[in-house]
Amino acid sequence: MAFEQELLALVPKLRRFARGLAQNAADADDLCQAALERALNSRAQWQVGTRLDSWMYRIMRNLWIDNRRAVQRRGTALDIDDAAMHIADDSHERMEAAMELGDVDRALARLPDEQREAVMLVLVEGYSYREAAELLDVPQGTLTSRLGRGREALMRELGEAA
């Protein structure tokens, strides 16, 4: 199958992963598009015979992390007077936006990024602990402890909401 065809076959799952990271459909599809564009541009770096899906997920996740860090840096670069009136990162805006989301989206939005990505990769995308840890470039123990904290937080929130 051509490279583009293989990527196209992955798009539904990529959109699903993006939806979990970004929490709204528009941002998720933008993330997905950015990831696919980067994949097309770095095609030479993918080794034929290795898993295309993990390569794509890693690209998307790294783009998302870069974006999150840029958002947080913008906050801390504000003038000191402004900083007194503004939130240093966008968690406040995220919480407000989260109020309009359904239960699961809201609960996910409240997770720190590192827990959310662990939950999405293992519990939704079905990666094994080893595969998810490799994708995120962390030790497996780090992955499982983030995953554990994420799922405990979700069970608390979703359990109450049920």
Next chain:
Amino acid sequence: MTRFDSATIAAFVDGELDDLTARRIDAAIADDADLADAVMRERELRAKLSAHFDSVLDEPVPDRFAALLGGAAAAMAPTPAPSIDTSFAARLAAKKDVQARRFALPQWSAMAASLVVGLTVGGLALGGGGGAGRIDGGGALVASGGLADALDTQLASAQGAGPAVRVGLSFTDKSGAYCRTFESASLGGIACRDDGAWQLRQTVAGQGGADYRQASAGAIAESAAAMMAGAPLDAAQERAARDKGWSR
């Protein structure tokens, strides 16, 4: 009070535990209500998450992606309009399409309720809830207790004549999920692995007896044939998949 910590229970539900520890937990569930509860809550969380996100998979791919990925997109259009082909293959494919939808369908609810309340599989009523199946947070029917155990661990090539639940074919469906056919005196069907649980895609219940067994086995085989991608797993592939906890 449970002797297994939350990380171990999570690993159990995720299919990440070694076989021995997993079997110990499964045996312990019958006597340890806290453990059974913890396992059920983890399974429900997984089911809630997948129920929430799987709807994204069913959405048609937006044009922007097809456009980005070029003319090859035309060959990979989303599900086409119903075909007027009346051949057997087309009828099977249409039937598969119906069966592959999410399971919160009214016609399943009576079956689902009876499974949850107490329909057992050959007396194997272990595990939370007391039945062979339970409804997850998304309305799907998933195997529990002895049925889940059989699906997790039994090999068609090595199960002998003994077990109350017999597994039949193991195969991969068209979405890449592992599926297994199973049958017992009171219940048969097809279960597919989804996020740590065996979702019961088709179930056939009855009074038992030879005639019922033949009729239900045929219906199950026909559905399996419609669902599967490629050939069923051979004995070595089945063992390998089982040893990996039926994960990808």
